[in-house]
Amino acid sequence: MENISHNLKIIHNRIEQSCKNANRNTESVRLLLATKTVDSNRINYALKEGENLIGENKVQELKQKCTALKEQNTEVHFIGHLQSNKIKEVLKWATCIESIDRLSIAEKLQKRLEFEQKKIDVYIQVNTSFEDSKFGVLPEHAIDLVNEVSKFNNIRIKGLMTIGLLSSQSTEIRKCFQLLKKIQEEIINLKMPNVKMTELSMGMSGDLEIAIEEGATIVRVGTAIFGDRIYPDSFYWNETE
Numbered sequence: 001m002e003n004i005s006h007n008l009k010i011i012h013n014r015i016e017q018s019c020k021n022a023n024r025n026t027e028s029v030r031l032l033l034a035t036k037t038v039d040s041n042r043i044n045y046a047l048k049e050g051e052n053l054i055g056e057n058k059v060q061e062l063k064q065k066c067t068a069l070k071e072q073n074t075e076v077h078f079i080g081h082l083q084s085n086k087i088k089e090v091l092k093w094a095t096c097i098e099s100i101d102r103l104s105i106a107e108k109l110q111k112r113l114e115f116e117q118k119k120i121d122v123y124i125q126v127n128t129s130f131e132d133s134k135f136g137v138l139p140e141h142a143i144d145l146v147n148e149v150s151k152f153n154n155i156r157i158k159g160l161m162t163i164g165l166l167s168s169q170s171t172e173i174r175k176c177f178q179l180l181k182k183i184q185e186e187i188i189n190l191k192m193p194n195v196k197m198t199e200l201s202m203g204m205s206g207d208l209e210i211a212i213e214e215g216a217t218i219v220r221v222g223t224a225i226f227g228d229r230i231y232p233d234s235f236y237w238n239e240t241e
């Protein structure tokens, strides 16, 4: 557990330093704890250290862990691939779905929200690395998707999310984040009704500095806080419907 405090300090220092380098306020970047595979004791420990935002990829884990959360003010985002048969359960726990990447899922989400007379925040997930293994709408279709989803009254679009290229080449990673920023700016210029574009969720353990330099408002960090996971990320990113 000491490791978690220590790692959190390091991450906050990295965020602070990147903000300084980019001439940004440290408060303009939020840390989201990516808690897949992390048990609720460890999550609760991080929350007690002052964290207040977590993200889960799988509905089963979301449910289990949210039931065991001790801090009342914890905000929970869903960051995994959303399957339509899991929408109802996700809505019980998450206040934001960062991974809306197709119209069909937004349609089903809208139907359920209407039924529950509820609204939810979403980000549109964009596949900025063009890798087949990644979810997300292709960049060239992102604006159309935002436009279509914005017509659903119970869904509030707040921003965009992406997973950068997994690479050791920082210029290639940076291109992904620059692309997301560019799409954000294009959408802002279009002034679509019912669309806010304030959030850019990008940057993880290995690339948060680059993401912050390119405008991230949320960085999602798992490994650098909680240590290595036993499952490969493909287990979480390649879930099929």
Ligand SMILES: *Cc1c(COP(=O)(O)O)cnc(C)c1O
Pocket: 034, 036, 057, 079, 080, 163, 204, 205, 206, 220, 221, 222, 223, 224, 233, 236
């Ligand atoms: C696992 C995960 C992260 C965090 O990745 P780390 O490399 O462990 O920091 C961020 N975003 C998503 C969508 C994830 O699935």
